[in-house]
Ligand code: 13P
């Protein structure tokens with residue numbers, strides 16, 4: 001059996017959590033990541049028949065039964081994952097009943113997965129139905145995206161459109177737009193269900209006055225989506241902070257030109 005601490009998926013989790021921490025998006029225990037793994041890749045490092053303990057999921061995740069995930073722990077700091085992955089991360093499998101997670105590795109201090117597990121798993125279900133290659137759900141608190149929530153309407157079309165206008169690349173990266181939820185209490189099934197509903201349409205979901213979710217087929221894709229939103233939000237806030245009138249913007253005709261040139265399908269109803 002190979003050393004789990006050298007598994008590429010553990011390395012990826014170490015790299016991305018530290019990267020996100022240094023971006024300032026994951027203060028204290030802020031943020032969480034879940035990354036779906038294949039049984040074959042886990043079995044190279046762990047005896048998949050050896051369950052350390054079981055943890056209730058708190059909802060019906062039977063759509064994901066038999067699926068493996070590496071997930072950040074609740075209350076754990078992204079900045080600490082690199083030095084102690086076995087305490088700050090866990091590898092779980094969703095059991096047959098869908099209401100139990102089987103812990104195969106990690107959470108070494110007796111901990112458990114993120115309090116946002118419902119939002120993560122429900123989002124995985126929603127995204128897998130849209131895209132069988134989907135693998136990653138990532139949540140964090142990016143500073144400028146969050147700042148923008150205080151001065152911009154929390155509306156899918158309006159929020160997306162404002163960001164599309166800030167950088168030419170935005171239309172290329174997220175032509176499908178961003179879903180925006182109002183402020184809601186976090187860490188429960190209700191916000192999980194609301195997030196998953198948005199995930200039927202969007203790979204990106206803003207949690208009003210809280211943070212953002214990005215998804216994708218791998219860590220780079222989920223991170224890249226959030227990074228691009230955050231860059232555009234930074235520009236939005238920089239421009240807004242000057243108090244100067246905007247003399248230029250990328251208009252709807254230009255946004256359509258970008259979408260045509262890069263062969264992406266823009267949400268036409270968001271070209272408001
Ligand atoms: P966890 O520590 O439970 O992952 O929560 C962090 C967070 O960002 C809550 O939304």
Ligand code: ZN
Pocket residue numbers: 030031139140141186210211
């Ligand atoms: Zn959060």
